[in-house]
Amino acid sequence: MPAILGLPAKAYTLAHIPLTSHKGVLYFSKNTEEQKTLAELVMRFTKNASVATLAKTVPQYSQQTLLFLPHEANIIIAIKDIETLTLKNPQTLKESSLTLIKQNIYEPRHIASFLIRQGFTHEKTCNTPLTFAGKGEILEVWLPNETDLYRIQFEENNIEQITRIHHNTKAVLKKISKLKLPINLISEKQTPWTIQNYFPHHTLLENLNNVRFKIPQWYHSDVTRIQKDARKYGDFQIFITTDHPHKIQTLFPKETFPKITILPENIQNTFNLAQDKGFIDPKHRVLFLTDLHLFGKTEKQTSLRKTKTKITLDQLTLGCFVVHIYHGIGKYIGLTRMYINGKNRDFVAIQYAGKDKLFVPVDQLDRIERYVGTEHPKLHSLSGNTWQETLHIVKKSTEHIAKELLDQHAKRANAKTSTFTIQSEETILEETFAYELTQDQKTALKKIVQELSTETPMDHLLCGDVGFGKTEIALRAAVHAALNGYQVALLAPTTILAQQHFDTFTERTKGLPIRGALLTRWKKSKEKQQTQRALKDGLIDVIIATHTLLGKDIQFPKLGLVIIDEEQRFGVKQKEKLIAFKTGVHVLTLSATPIPRTLYLALSGIKSISYLETPPSNRKAIQTHVAHTSDAVIQKALAFELNRKGQVYFLHNHIPSIEKRKYEIQTLLPKAHIGIAHGQLPDTTLANVMHVFDQGSIDILLCSTIIENGIDLPNVNTLIVDEAENFGLAQLHQLRGRIGRGNRQAFAYFLTHRNKLSETAHERLTALEEASELGAGLDIAKRDMEIRGIGNILGKEQHGHAVRIGLHLYLRLMKFAVDELQHSKSVAVKRDVHIDLPLEAYIPLEYEPNEEKRLELYRKLAKIESVDAFNDLKQKLSTHVPLPTTLHNLLQLIKIKILAEQSILTEIDSVPILDTKPQDFKIIIKTSEVIPKGLYREPWEYVTNFHVRTKQSQLGNHWLEKITQLVQQLQRREENKVQLVPQ
16 A cells, blocks of 8 residues: 655655656755755656755855756755745845956955855865955955855956866866856845745645655565565666665676666765665656665664874974974974075974074975974974984884884794684674674674684784774673683773673673673672682683782683773783783783874784774764853753753762762752762762662762773763863763763763863863764874873883874884884885975965965875875876976975985985076985996986086986986885884
């Protein structure tokens, strides 16, 4: 029987209205998610439709559409609330428009005023539509509904040139003679004009609730029935939305179903189409299927993996601290252009101690990194030896720790231990998991299971942001070992975390033949003794405990796997005991503290590491607010959460005043049930409070930082932190990870005291507020945590070294040390080749007016390490138009630098020859090895076995290409990839 259907059928109907009625259609959708999905689907169903979307939430962005598309778009999909907008008279709009024409007179400030009146924002750079930026006699503007920018260049007030430029590279795409600027259609006064007046010939549809089609069968994963019924639709146009494309390709092979279309993920992610209803249109032979029909209701995986986004902390900003690989820590004070030997070149200026300044050529910016360490490092002096001495100490230390790691790896590789195989009962655990594993979890689990199947003892580190599923992987590894007949020990640093793990384990292993036990200080002496005896007798398969498990009286008859959660939080003595405890058995270590990617790569050959970077399905980003402490803010936040039957963590980390704080909160919400939890409470009291809160009988848990680790309660979705200015960024990020564990929107409030907030604390909290996306690890907090991560893996001393020379350089030295030891030979090192050639090599302001973007492009060019990568970037930059001469020169200089660093060259220099017109230069080439005799030929003049020279004029017009050819002939013959490290 026909039924009311979902979005696919609605979109299908919209696509066909213009075809059957020969009129356009104006449809009002509920929200932006539905609007975007409908628009995408409509364009899939018909190639004859022109679709436009309008929304009140961004009215300016829709202006261009309203003004220019009514005669072209036959399907307009608008958000419902746009109906309430009152607009200007469409007939009089053209009278107030502004068209810029080349060679006409316009004052830039008048154009700027016009743009502001139309709803544009004046920014430093144009990064989004509806913004404009001006510097000197250049104005850039990004119009709505455009993918690229427009640049207007003035000479005095005369428009010299109008160009369309690429929004990213700023390459000129097209020169134009005039540019029409859009008008704000929204009227501030009441008018009779509404959205419908702009589309008088379109059919208005308020909704599509009466759309009815036949719906497909419900198959509930019955493959036999799916394949049987599929034969009936062999000549149908079939559309499928799915989270399981491989299954679909098996069920509907392309040879049998040539008209099948599996809709791409970017359409499905906006609105969960895979769980929407499909439809059948027998008349036009169209079938739309979804996972809901084929496999039943499932949780959709929300993949928010970051595509290794550019980390803002690595960018150079005015006044930031930087590290030069050969000169140490200084302060970046700007990009400057200097006129030397008759040529313009760009340099990065760095301030050092004693008002010393260093000007670094832009082609050498790979020598510079932003300093990541302490907030206010001491500047080095250009004249002293302090930096070289520091580098020598750190370099020796990285060599020592690298050798230590390799020795440990070799010892474990030579040891033998038990092996595990997959057991049939493990499927029970998989089936009771409420979500589908993320791809990261699947990869990590596969790697761990594979390592557990070998005789070599596993030593695996599992890193993941808070709430990203480390516990599930640990649980499955524990069950895997236990079902193979071996005991598992899981150690947690705190009693609360151990209790949390035990509760999760007990719940998830119901129905499995596995016996678990908990051993913490909360247990009575008699219970502890009983547990220890049962463990010794082999009656316990999985023991979950704190450091109590490291006592001398604990015995395991058949220990196979040790799981350690947050090892860095154990004390020094406990860590020493852990070393002995881990000997000869498989070890899995869990850490929410990330390690730097570079260190991960450096250690990948000697330490097994997995990274979880994808949040679980249906997880929402936590909305974060920073505010001054006030009763109004607290009451509103608490009341909202309690009204939706949720619970709250209220963190007050000053135990002497915690009772007073409870009274103040109780005054704001008299009916709320408030519990107190902190580490100074008696064990039984704390255990009882946590249990009651877990059961939902306490509304607000007023607590210390005791909740920082391991508290995982899906019903707790509001966090309030008192005096947030006293916490580090990484710690606040960890605390925030304690909420938002379910599919409900979570809120974090970081409250500050107005008179205690320093500028640094303000910046820290603002960064936290802005970077609230899932798995952000917070660009800044992540860097702080990564420095900690070095300490966690390599020790406290290495953490100190990373701070002394900066994270990036430390990692570079560490990778070099590991590579040298692993390959048992010297790794090729990039030479610090001095290059100074007589050419103007820089990015002109006309190509990129914004200094920060110019600097980023300089850095990108300077960091290229291979000719292939260089060619790729050069092609991208010159895709649309020829490059400016000075930029082309810079690229040639970069290519010579890449080749020279892998050659026997030490210097490529140029010296002006006096009294020559036009100016001529001596070109000097010096090497560290004897120059092959075959190169002593015209125009090159022999000076010594390590030195040749010529004149620029003798090389002719293509002198730069000829120098490049010579450098290529002087390449070293090492096979290893070169690395840039200080010698």
